[in-house]
C-alpha cells in the first residue's frame with residue numbers, strides 16, 4: 001500500500017529529544033509490521049522563529065494540511081518570552097490547530113498499574129484509572145474576538161491606564177460538533193459522558209450545556225450524560241477520578257483539567273493527545289498528535305525527558321489516522337511492560353526505586369519490548 005505521509009515537527013526544548021525516540025518506534029513498525037511512512041521533518045515554534053522569523057511558515061502550514069498526519073513535540077522556551085505576541089512559539093501551534101480545524105482534542109489519562117504509587121494521590125484513588133478528556137480546541141477564549149491590550153484613557157479610575165481583553169465565544173455549531181465527537185468516543189468506551197462548563201456564571205456556558213443536551217436527546221439518547229460546573233469538576237477529578245469515563249469541555253477548561261488529570265497518572269511526561277478535525281478524502285480525520293506536556297526548559301538538553309507521552313501520541317496516530325488499532329495496542333503494551341519492568345526516567349523515580357534511564361534508553365527499552373511482545 002502507498003506510504004502514509006507523516007510530517008514531524010519536533011519543535012523546541014525537549015521536543016526534539018522525545019521525537020528522536022518516536023523515530024525509533026516508527027522504524028520498528030516499518031521493519032516489523034510492513035508499514036511504510038513517508039516522513040518529512042520541519043520547524044515549528046522558537047526554532048522556526050530563529051530560522052525564518054516566524055513560528056510557522058506558510059510552507060510548513062501547507063505541508064501540514066497535505067500530510068496524512070502531523071506529529072509535534074513541543075514548542076516554547078524562556079528565550080522567546082519577550083517576543084512580540086504574534087511571533088511567540090505558541091502562536092505556531094495555535095495556527096496549526098486553527099487552520100487545520102482540529103476541533104476535538106483527545107487527552108486520555110490512564111494510570112498504568114506500575115505507576116499507581118507514583119501519583120500525588122493515593123493508589124486506591126488512581127489505580128486502574130482510564131478517563132478521556134475531550135477538549136474543544138479551535139474556539140472559545142483562545143480565539144474569540146475582540147481581544148488585545150489597549151489603553152483605557154477614558155477611565156481615570158484605572159491605575160496604569162490599560163485593559164487586556166479576551167472573549168469567550170462559542171457558536172452552537174462548534175459545541176455540537178465537539179459534543180458529537182465526545183458521544184461517539186463514549187459509545188466505544190463505557191457509554192458515559194460528563195460535560196463541564198460554568199453555566200452558573202457564563203452565557204457561553206448556558207449555551208454549551210443546552211447544546212450538549214440537544215445532541216444527547218436527538219442523537220445519542222443511549223449515552224448516559226451528566227453536566228458539572230468545571231470548578232466542581234476539578235475537585236471531583238482529584239477526589240474520585242474513577243467516576244468519569246469521557247469528559248467534554250471547552251478550550252480553556254480542557255487545558256487546565258487535562259494538566260490536573262496528568263498528575264493522576266504519575267507524570268505529565270506520560271500524557272499523549274490527538275487533535276482531530278473533519279474526515280479527509282481517505283476517510284481518516286485531519287490530525288495532529290502531540291504530548292500534553294510542553295518544552296520543559298528546566299530539563300531540556302539533559303537526556304532526562306520522558307519520551308512516553310510522545311510515543312503514546314504516535315500510538316494514537318496508529319489508531320486514529322492509520323486504522324492500525326492492533327499496532328496501537330501493541331505499542332501501549334510495550335510501554336506498559338517497560339514500566340512494569342521498573343524502567344524509569346527521572347520524572348518517574350518514585351517509591352519503588354526502579355532502574356533510572358535516560359530519554360534514549362527509555363526509547364531503546366520500548367523498542368526491545370516491542371520485539372519481545374511481537
Ligand code: NAD
Nearest residue numbers: 074075076077268269292293294295296298299305306347
Ligand atoms: P512544561 O510541560 O514544559 O513543564 C512543566 C513541568 O513538567 C516541568 O517541570 C518539566 O520539567 C516537567 N515535564 C514536562 N514534560 C516532561 C517530560 N516529558 N518528562 C519529564 N518531565 C517533564 O510546562 P511549562 O514549564 O509551563 O511550559 C514551558 C514551555 O512550554 C512554555 O513556553 C509553554 O508555553 C510551552 N508549552 C508548550 C506546549 C506544547 O507545545 N504543546 C504545551 C505546554 C506548554
Ligand code: IPM
Nearest residue numbers: 076090091093094255292294
Ligand atoms: C497545551 C498547551 C498549549 C495550550 C499552549 C502551548 C498554546 O498548554 O497544548 O496544553 O494552551 O493549548
Ligand code: MN
Nearest residue numbers: 255256259292
Ligand atoms: Mn496545556
